[in-house]
Amino acid sequence: MKPVDRSKFRTHKSMNYISLCISELKKHKQMKKLLTVSLFLTFSNYAGYASGYQVLLQGNRTTGMGNLGVMMSKDASSLFFNPGAMGFMDHNSVMAGFNPIFASNSYWNSETPNSTYTANSDNPMGTPFHVYAVWGPAENNFKFGIGAFTPFGSRVNWGNTWTGRDLLNELSLRSIQIQPTISYKISDKFSLGAGLDITIGSVELTRTILLDGRSSSDGHGEGSVTLEGNATTAFGFNIGVLYRPTDKLDVGLSYRSEVTMKLEDGTADFVVPSSLAPLFPSGNTFNAQLPLPSVTTVGLSYRINENLEIGTQFDWVGWSAYKSLDFDFKQNTPLLEDTSSPRNYDDSWVLHLGGEYAFETGLQLRAGVYYDKTPVQDGYMTAETPDNNRIGLTAGLGYGFGDLQLDLSFLYIHSTEREQTQTQAEAAGTYDSETGSRDVLPGTYRLNALIPGISIAYKF
Numbered sequence: 001m002k003p004v005d006r007s008k009f010r011t012h013k014s015m016n017y018i019s020l021c022i023s024e025l026k027k028h029k030q031m032k033k034l035l036t037v038s039l040f041l042t043f044s045n046y047a048g049y050a051s052g053y054q055v056l057l058q059g060n061r062t063t064g065m066g067n068l069g070v071m072m073s074k075d076a077s078s079l080f081f082n083p084g085a086m087g088f089m090d091h092n093s094v095m096a097g098f099n100p101i102f103a104s105n106s107y108w109n110s111e112t113p114n115s116t117y118t119a120n121s122d123n124p125m126g127t128p129f130h131v132y133a134v135w136g137p138a139e140n141n142f143k144f145g146i147g148a149f150t151p152f153g154s155r156v157n158w159g160n161t162w163t164g165r166d167l168l169n170e171l172s173l174r175s176i177q178i179q180p181t182i183s184y185k186i187s188d189k190f191s192l193g194a195g196l197d198i199t200i201g202s203v204e205l206t207r208t209i210l211l212d213g214r215s216s217s218d219g220h221g222e223g224s225v226t227l228e229g230n231a232t233t234a235f236g237f238n239i240g241v242l243y244r245p246t247d248k249l250d251v252g253l254s255y256r257s258e259v260t261m262k263l264e265d266g267t268a269d270f271v272v273p274s275s276l277a278p279l280f281p282s283g284n285t286f287n288a289q290l291p292l293p294s295v296t297t298v299g300l301s302y303r304i305n306e307n308l309e310i311g312t313q314f315d316w317v318g319w320s321a322y323k324s325l326d327f328d329f330k331q332n333t334p335l336l337e338d339t340s341s342p343r344n345y346d347d348s349w350v351l352h353l354g355g356e357y358a359f360e361t362g363l364q365l366r367a368g369v370y371y372d373k374t375p376v377q378d379g380y381m382t383a384e385t386p387d388n389n390r391i392g393l394t395a396g397l398g399y400g401f402g403d404l405q406l407d408l409s410f411l412y413i414h415s416t417e418r419e420q421t422q423t424q425a426e427a428a429g430t431y432d433s434e435t436g437s438r439d440v441l442p443g444t445y446r447l448n449a450l451i452p453g454i455s456i457a458y459k460f
Contacts, residue, residue: 060099061398061409062077065354065355065368067350068299068352068353074088076089077130078134079145083183083238084239084252093135096457098129103123104123106119107119108444130150141184141185151175174201177199194240198235199235209224223280226268229267232264236256239255249301256294258294261291262287263286263289267285268286285331293318299314299352320375325340325341343380354394364398369394372389373389374387379427389418391413412451418445425439
């Protein structure tokens, strides 16, 4: 750790205040965990879409059927859900779509007896998108494709007056994945495919710094920090197979590998009283990394008749790869040290049910439901990612006219209300009642999200 030269403060009239501030902040360990908590949000605030920080909005036909994709997305979105299914496409296609997200988080201070304090986030609308192109020569069984989509990303705004403002004010995360893909249909019953995952992203986050609990009237009450950075390009892969043992039954299996996202030379810009500026070095840089988990999916669908198809799917998400969050700062001070913070996620799963009824007029009706189990253990739930078990209810419709296909979907996500107690947080090591240091805010959380979507595809 690089020491701070305190000699420059000795003639300053606020020397006594600075010394007291250093002493108190060391006691409470607030700054040691400042960027640890903040950068955790950088990658993991995707609440409202899937558990942890996974977003599944890569195709609106699939979304309308309860996110059934591994065996029922035999359109261009199969590039994402199961590249093996591309081999069963009987046409070439380009597709584009997006899903505006309207989500809100709520907090209640259930730790304080008879408390009526509540807070609600005012999140800007999110707009994840997807674009695909799939083509192949008519004379062979190869299909080639490329896609771009937003598997990770969020915008959340708790404001700068709520009780957890020292954990987060506002976050904007952008992430894009590009996937070149190839598929080969081995026979009328079996096709396989594989793709390369190329992931890029950026983040901007703001939070309040509480300066020793002092009011703003003495000029030292609160400050702020803004974190900005671009993740280096990360690489992974995905593979998939589709097996059709009978004309009525399809079985799909896919695997998407773990990817490690690295944030290098991110910047932390502080706004604090000038007397404290040397302890909060503006423009300081830091490095960190975070695993994006592997996902293994298996599913089957059954065509009851030529109009109706139903299916079920099971996802296993390798969240246990997320053990801890570690930071390496280029410039250390007594209040800004390299840190390691435990996360200890569990592996989790998602169960889907859904179906589609196709009318001979070209209209398709869809519906589905899924249950998403949280990977976040008790004591590790943050106000920024109040990750609960979730139920997703979906509906959708499609219409084909000529070479065009229009798909609309609607997803409602309801999270079960979840209380995190101070006792749970202390047991997890994320809250210290003696020093006041905290990574989490005990209380009760809930999340709801409304997510419509539209896609349009051209077949050729």
